[in-house]
Every structure is written in C-alpha cells, then in structure tokens.
Amino acid sequence: MKEKSHRFLIVTVMFLGLMMQNILWFAPAPFLSLIVEELGMNMAQAGLSMSIIGLITAISGLFLGGFFINVGIKKTFSMALILMSIGSFMNLIVNGFWALLLARILIGIGFGFCLPVAGTVIMTYFTQEERPYLNTVNSLLPYLATAMTFILTIPVFKLLGSWRMTLALPGVFSLGALLLWLKYYFDQTEAMQVEERLNRNILRELIKNREVVLLTIADICDMWSFQFVTTYMATFFYTEALLSLEKSSYLMSIFPIAGIIAGLSCGIAMSKIGLRKPFTWPLHLTIFIGTTMALYLTGFGRMFGIFLSGFGNAGWAPALFTMPMEFDDMTPEKVGAVYALMLSGGFLAAFVSPFLGGYLTKFMSLRTVLFLFSMPSLLAAFVTWNMKETGRKRSVAEMRYR
Template identity: 25%
Template sequence: MNVVQSGARKIWGYRHIVLIMLWLLYIINYFDRISVLTFLPLIRKDLNLTHQEIGFAASIFFFAYALAQVSAGYLADKIGPKRVMGIAIVVFTAVTFLTGMVRNYIQFVLLRLGLGLGEGHHFSPANKTIADWFPKSEKGRATAFFSTTWAFAPAIIPVVITSIAAALGGDWRTIFYILAVPGVIGIFLLYYFVSDKPEEMLKRGRLSQEEYDYIKAGLVSDEAAVEKLGVSVILKDQSLWMYSAQLFCLLAVYWGSTTWISSFLFEQHGFSLAKMGALSALPYVVAIVSTMCGGWLMDKVFHRTKPVALISFLVSIPVLMYLGQVPKGNINLLIVMLILNGFFVNLIWGVIYAYPQVRYPKEVLGSAIGLANGIGQLGAFLSPLLAGYLVEKTAQGIFYDKVFFMFAACSALGALVTCLLKEETLSIETLVATKSNAIPR
C-alpha cells in the first residue's frame, strides 16, 4: 500500500479534475450572490430603500441559506451530493435571472429568500464530494483549494460586473440576465465530470485502480458504527457545537464585511463605481494566497487546524477595528488595511471546512457539515442585519466604524471558541460507551 500511496501522490489524478469542477461550479454560485451585494448601493437607490431595509434584504438570504444547509447535508447523505447540487444550480440560476426584473422591496426580499434556498443546497454536497474523493493526508489542501472560490470570486466579480455595468451606462439589471449563461454551463459540467464516489468513475475507466486504492486507503470511514448509532455519531460530540460557534463567528465577520464593503467604500470614502469595484475586490485577491497558505500550514506544518484558526482570528481583531476608522482620502493606508483584512480573515478557510472531514466518518459528513454550517450561517444572517443599524449618518457623511468594531468583536469570540475544539478523529468506541452509560438502569 505504501507503493500505491507514493505513486498516487506524484500523478495528476481524476480526483483533481473533480476538485476543479467543484471549484468552477462554486465560482458560478458566487457570481450570483456577489453580484447582488456589489450592486447594493445602486439597488438601494433604484428601489428607494433605507440602509435598514437593505441590511434586512441582505441578511434574509443567509437565513434561508442557513435553513437549507441542514436539509442539504441530509439529502447529500441520502440521495447523493451530485443530485442535490444539480437541483441547487437550477434553482439559483433561475432566481438570479429573475433578479434583473425586481421592481420593489417585497420582490427583492422574496428573491433573496429564493436565492438563499437554492445556493444553500450547494455547499454541503460539494464538501461531501471532496470528502469522498480525497484521503485524509490531502484534505487540508483540497479543501483550501475549493475554499479559494470565496476569495477568487469576490476578487474578480466586482471588477468584471461593474465594468460591464459602466459600459452599459450603469444598467445593473442586464448583468443578472447574463449570469443565467454560466449557470447552464455549470449544469453540464456537473453531470459530465462529477460523480458521488470514486467507484463510479473507476467503472467508467476515468479513474485508475492505483488512484482508487490510494483514495480509499485514506478516507475517514466507519460504516458499522454509523449504522449502529446513526446521527448520534455527530450529535453527541461537544466539539460539533463548538465548531458550529466557530463558523458562526467567522461567517459573521466574512459575510458582514463582504455585504457592506462596497457601500463602505462608495459612501464613507466617496469612490466612483469603477474604483469601488476594484478596491472591494482587493481583499479577496490577497485571500486567494492566504487561503492556500492556511491549507498548506495545516497539512505540512501544524498538522492541526487550531493554530491556523487562532492566527486568523486574533490578528483580524486589530485589523478590523482600524479598517473602519481609516480617514477619508488616505488611500494608501486604506489599501494596506484592505490587504491585511483580506489575508488574515481568509487564512482560516483552508482549515475550517477540513475540520469535519478529519473528525467525522464520511458516511455522516454531509449531515455534520450541514448542521454546523446551518448554525454558522445564522452569523451571516445576523451580521449584515445588525450592521445596517450601526451605520451612522451625520452632517459630515456616512460612517462605518461601529460596523467594523462589531466584526472585530465576532473575531475575538471566534478565537475563544477555537480553543475549546478537539481535533483528533472522533472515537466511535467512546460514543458507544457514552450511549450505553446514558441508558437508565
């Protein structure tokens, strides 16, 4: 088996093609959601909405997204991740097209709900697919590469769509009609290149026996224990709830800042549409590097998730606090703070979604990620909503310093709960004993 593992590490395997397809599909997912957030200042003006209404509309997406996580994870375990992802792509592509037709606040809120439900059924199945295709020794880097989607997409999308919108005379609606095209392409990519498990591609001749053996030898799996204990395999683990809280804090920081960064640059600093798009993309350009760096640190240096997570959360605290206080007109300092924000907030992505893949059997991984991410996405729901009430409008202008202070507080809480996580692979025997001891005698 050592010979198999050594050879498989050196070859470009079909597992990497699957990973690239998952990456491309999630880029399409992000094109839809980031486009809405990028155009929030224009949508607010066009529909005559308040900051509080925009905050609620932005947040309601994450409420629907959070609810969808639980059902997405369960369905991925039961009917296979590929089917669930296919349904998700069809739904969010259709909703994105309809967004170009929105005419009032109620329609906007309903479409945000629809987009959240559609996109919410994409993430957990994608992670389960990675878990089924990559051995434990590669999970950090594989998950990190996939995680660059939420760095790469926000880096290029604002620049692309604001440039197109500017060429169209500021017409943001046409962008959402155009975005239906990559959705259709994504459906084809999913059904042609991706399978739920390596066995399917082995039968088709796309996957070698050598690579198949390498993958199977490194998976975290325990079918017998899962059959005996069912979902309690994960529900009895205290670290699952700490992990959910960790995700809550991280997603509150990430989606809170992602939701409001365009408005922050447009309103507090007074940048034009094109310059706002370029600057709002800057943190995510840096994040592409930092996300991969985090995965590498996990696999090659620490062999753990907690050190990387702590670095990410702790350094983000002062960075976020000062970002909202950068004086207007000091572009150089603003750029430095955006770069630091992009690096340290996103350093954790390479490890945080690798954590459940390392800790839980793959047979219940979809449910574990779905439950934890469902709870975590409530942070993404509450953060933009609360931020809308923290934006200050004075005679001197519009200010976001309290907004970024809230993000810093979330990062501090994230560091605290990270310290409480257990990182070793979950002991099924311990759970069986716990269950037995819990039976009244």
C-alpha cells in the same frame, strides 16, 4: 473505477458550480442603484434582496440535511444548480421587488443545497494528503467570486446592455455545470447501507460531538465579525474617519487581496506542515488585532490593519474545511452534514450581524459597534485553541517532497 478516473473533472465541475453560487450572491451589487431605479424599489428593499440569501441559506442548509442524507449528494447538488439557474433566469422577467425577492430566495435555497457538497466530494474522491489542497481552493472561491464580480460585472453589463441579461449569465454556466455533473459524478452514498442512511439521525449525533460544536461556534463568530466589518467599515472611514469615498473604497479593496494571499499561503503551509491548529486561533487573534488597528490608527497603520483583518479571515478557512474530514469516525456523508451545520450557523450570523449592528449605531458610534462586533474573534480564538489537533506534523524530509 471509472468515476475515480474523472475525479479532477468532477471537482472542477463542483468548483464551477460553487463559484457561480457566490457570483449569484454578489452580482447585483455593482449596479444595484440601476435595479432600484428600474423596479421602483427603496434602499431598504435593495438591502433585503441582497441579505435575504444569507438567511434562506442558513434555514435551508439546516432543514434540508435530511434530504441530502436520504437522496445522496448527486441529486442534492443537481437540485442546487437547477434552483440557482431558475433564480438567475428569473432576472429576465422580474417586474418589481417581490418578483426579485422570489428569485433571490430560490438562489438562497440552492445555496443551502450546496453546503454539504464540497466536504462530501473531496472526502470521497481524494486522499488525506490531497484534501488540504482542494480545501484551499474551496476556501478561496468566495474571494475570487467577489473579485470577479466587481471586476467583470460592469464590463459585461456594458457589453450586453442590460443588467437583466448580466444577472442571467451565471445561470447559463450553472446549467453547464449541471450537465457535466450529471454525466460524470457517481454518488457513492447510494451504495451505503439503507439502515445507516434512514435510521441514524446524523445531525443529532454531530451536535453531541465536541469538536463539531467548537468548530461551528468558531465559524459563527467569524462570520458575525466578517459580515459586519465588510458591510460597515468603509462607511466608518467615510462618516467618522472623514476620508473620501474613493479613499474608503481603496482601503477596503485591500481586504479581499489579503484574503487571497492568506488562503493560498496558509493553505499550502498547512498542507506541507501537516498541522491544523496553528492556522486557526492565531488567525482569529490576527482578525481582532487588524480590525482594532484599522479603527484606531491612521495612515499605514490603518492599511496594515485592514490587511491583517482580511488575512486572518481567509487564512483559517483551509483548516476550517479540512478539520471535519479528520475528526474521529467520519464518513463523506457525515462531513457533508458537518459542513451544512457549521456553514448554516455562519450564514445565520452573517444575516443578523448587519441588522443588529446597524440598529445599535443609534445609541453609540459606528467605531464602537465595529470594535464590539470584532470581539467574537476572541471567542473563536479561544474555542479553536481548545480543539484537538487533527493533523500530523511532518518531518522536514516529508515536507521536502510535498
């Protein structure tokens, strides 16, 4: 079939769109102070403009599940790219906080439309042996987007001379991805039986699935800890550990580097070995141990703790994205719905965690709150340890030829 011959082009276009999704989320951060000054905003409004995407993504990801199931993944991702492009281009004309917030909300809705895409596309076009490698790439996109944002945003800003044009640029790439997506993607879900698509409440079915519930809990716990640690750890280093701003920033730069190393190494190892669980609960324990070391040790111990925390956070992501494809009685449509369910829960946790934790610092030290908010990693380790192994261990001979 023609669409099968274009499968690597299709997945590349999908990854481009998902990369723009993550870049649009983080892009304002490097020059947020300039935006605050020009639009007359305060820092609370600036923080809301960044965090609102997590909340809108969680809500839209859950409530748009019916849209995805009924219209198919082609139209769903097309709508995502259109909304993200509009939100990106709105930066050219925003004149205040509310206009900026509307642009960010549109990006967040587009973000929500993106949630089921990767699972459906990868399961549709790739074999069981190929999927872990594609899921490894998918798991690295947020870390690559973060790195690209902080490396390229300021040089592009200096080149273009405008933060508005800089924030509009990802919209151009999103439109390019949209055109390629419309040309090459064939939505196989359109060929599914009408009765199955209209009469089955897939989300209700998935909520009753033990493995789906456990994996969703694990992702919620992971995102709760991840978002709070990445938001406040540098602040702890500066205000309570009494390190300089430069040293605090340098220490936290270890986190995404460790994440990229972990995503690649764990994803490749998982793909070759064939098992999934060894890349779940041990890595959640690694997150907790690493965060504790970063909080209570100094010098090399603190640096190694940050590395372990970043390694654990990214290292389990290939398994997170692969296991739903190997649950019993799964179809591409169901996998997309699993992604929407578990990632929506994770984004909601990522929205609540910084606000609740920030409030609790009125009553206890930031170190204590960071430690308490890292403890969900232990729950994530427990629930993933109790999950079934979805993979199959390969022999040495099989691994040699992979």
